[in-house]
Amino acid sequence: MGTNNKKRPHHLKWAFSIMMAAILLLNLAGCSGSKNNEAKTDTEAAFNREGLPIVNEPITLDVLTVRWGNMGDTFLQNQWLKDLEKETNVKINWQIMSSNDWGEQKSIMLASGTLPDIIFGDIVFSDSDIVNNLSYFRPLDDYIDQYMPNLKAALEETPEMKKMSTFPDGKIYSLPARLPSRPKASIQPIINQTWLDKLGLDVPDNTDELYEVFKAFKDKDPNGNGKADEIPVSGSGNISMDLLNPFGITDINANSMMVIDNEPVYYPVTENYKEAIKWAHKLYSEGLIDQEIFTQDSTMSTAKHQNPDAALIGFSNQWVPDAVFGKWKDQYIAIPSIAGPDGKRYQGGEPQGMSLRRNEFLITTSNKHPEVSARWADQFYTNEASIQNFWGAIGTVIQKNDDGTFTLMNPPEGTSADAWYWEQSVRDFGPKYVSPSFEKNIILDETTGDGLKLVIDKLGSDYVTTPFPNVMYSAEEFQELPTLTTDIDGFVGTTRAKWISEGNIDAEWDAYVKKLNDMGLERLIEIRKEAYQRYISVK
Template identity: 80%
Template sequence: MAIMSNAIGKRLLVTGVLSFTMLFNLIGCSETTEEAPAETGSGFNKEGLPITSEPVTLDVLTVRWGNMGDTFKANAWLQELEKSTNVKINWQVMSSNDWGEQKSIMLASGTLPDIIFGDIVFSDSDIVNNLSYFRPLDDLIDEYMPNLKAALEETPEMRKISTFPDGKMYSLPARLPSRPTTTMQPVINKAWLDRLGLEIPDNIDDLYSVFKAFKERDPNRNGIADEIPFSGSVDISMDFLNPFGITDLNNNSMMLKDDTPVFFPATNEYKEAIKWTHKLYSEGLIDQELFTQDNTMSTAKQQNPDAAIIGFSNQWIPDAVFGKWKDEYATIPPIAGLDGKRYQTGDPVGLSLRRNELLITTSSEHPEIAARWADQFYTNEASIQNFWGAIGTVIEKRDDGTYALMSPPEGTGADAWYWEQSVRDFGPKYVSPDFEKNIILDETTGDGLKLVIDKLGSEHVTTPFPNVMYSAEEFQELPTLTTDIDSFVKTTRAQWITKGNVDEEWDGYIKQLNAMGLERLVEIRTEAYKRYTNVE
């Protein structure tokens, strides 16, 4: 055991040294400067390809989820881009598993690579609190990025979400292709309904009756009372509370009522939703481990090997969750609430818009080259190849002008294949709304299936409190407020759902929220919302 421990310790030491060495090589030893960039040189071409007559190398940092690695670099479009532009990319690929610590080291050092690629690398707060590291891009866009300029004119929301409090753009946006308007939608075990002779529930009273039947009438026919009518998340996601008019796209407890930002955990709608949920919990109709289970426990229930045991949930698509029982489940329209209306979390303009997908740092000596390189991503064909995979590998370009996604290799899921073959969600891209009609997706799985079931809830999607941008001063103040308030709301929600007493404790709860600074929190978010909506 001692020998094994020593071996492991040495391996960890070597790994740590290699990791630090990799990061040191990445950030380099040049000093950050806010001075004018060095001259690009006579080899730079303002238009056409190649971008530069003399080869230039750019260091590009990106972060990938978990252990995804760098297989995307084999994408044929990316390889051709290097040849046609004469710009070689030195990709620095980090794992999200340990990026947090490495990011802190990089920001503390003040030295960065030429380009930051993907919105997972730096958050709004990281950027706003370190603006001297990143170049304002407005002039570069105007002079060197005609593809992006055309995209911003066609979809002005992209400029709006990417404009920082000082009125400048420090990061580039993206519009992903073929995205839905809905997020998680209600999913029910249709096989159970059929066995019990029940109709798809239309409103919360119907849903309560269905839950009772699921619990009491052994719909999975295994002779065991193991059915869980509802399992999912009331602790993290508010989707289960949608029938009460509560939607929370960005998970910040904010929503819009009559175009006014509202902290919904302090509303009467929220109180009524909690009372209804407690009733379900007290009768055993909701997973009794709702507030204690982790993702592993939740997945084990969804994919229980002997029989399906979950009756209802909120999911992106059923076939991504329920394993071999996926065919028993069906997505249904939103459940109507007490007011007879239906509410669905999402965004009426689509879930396609992103910001912070590419930043050019003040460490870069070739910002014009970096800008022209980034602009190559903002065409329809470039974007679909960087979201799914290259034409000829993942996408079939047909003579009629359509683009059909091929089937993944045997034993590989479509989504996993796309992440392997492309930068997928990350990085700059733009697919025009008019171009999307040329994309052919498999409607039985993945992205295609989501677009099909999206139609069930799209007309009920509420306008969300947007992903607003905060100033450096606001970012300094927000954590102090949200840490206490969010923790208090989360703890109280769990107690009320499991033990009740929301009516008796409501006034004291509101008083405590106010003492924690709720009014100031809403004020900050309202000011940010006003800035966001006033951006031209």
């Protein structure tokens, strides 16, 4: 037939081509118009664009996730995950790695280019890992549009998720998450209430009152052991930037950037920062800040916070009051954000809630079932799925009530709530979305864990500043950034320690700013601003 075809007149060949094209189009139309809207995957298992199961015949996907330390695979007993496999016909071959040795394994995997079908959880690959290896990952915009109605609705309700997930080329390669019942405020001031009571002092409201409380803590033996061993403020390596919050300095991403009047600002060269350091020097020079704060490591600092004989530390900035104080934890309370010299309060955090994550789910280019993978991931983006993948399954960890509310059960005896949640779920990792309007249906124990943090949050949530967002950098920017930040951050940190311990900031300020500019500060700020502009321009 091929030989005869060559001898056909041109107009007959043209007619034959049109006829074959028409037959092909009719076949395609017939497939897409079938009742159950099926298409064939590479395994010839029928794929359903809507409804469950996702595929009519079971298929297996390889999914890599990383867990903290020795957490292991207990989360696989989560009943929701078990039910998902039955309902979707998508069987998961979980490849579970420990964070302890993932760094080396990751380098080998990226160098070889041999990746599993799906990457699950933002601990697996960082922004730079993904940006520098984009050829390994599928752009997901079309999959979201065609196969992920739950995620699509979430992105419309919370546009910030789309902004933070859009890469410099304008595409989405990794999927975001919104965790449930997260606070707006990050680290809150924590003070020793027992010491305040013993000395007849009120909770300090502003920096002047805090200074007077610190002096009383140091001089008046509030722990009652007859020794002058009280330390109002301690820490390790450098001063906590949260101590400088009252001066308008907040930095939840530890990149020395803030957004002030809708403009990115590098705060270590601002007047606010200078005044904050002067105040910290005053505290240090009077022995109100641990004199070993710049030389001791975290082990030494922890030993002081948990000293077995008597409480030694008066004040700290922590997530919750019982975070670091060991047997003395019940002496401490969270207090409202401290007012600064301008009378205002500034609190580090996220006005929309500290709940948004990216890089929680990636589909690799070696994955032969991207549509199936996208639909599988979309099952995680409902309210009920998300709370079960953050705390644990309904019936195991969560009680579903007749009135539409959900109550977290108490953990087994001898287990903390947080440890139980990690055991029973993927917890912080993986795709999930809880709508802000749904959170009123979640009933948490206000005396511990996540529920306690939401109670504490009321002390600072009204004062949360707008943080410099979690922007995305290009491969070229990632090449420049490490050199710039290593030199600049190092110099800023050592200079901060020197000024707090020795003073003299006014005399040395101009030379400090000049040296930062010589190190490339202007270029660093330019990179940050360009990334910020890309971020806010995403629609």
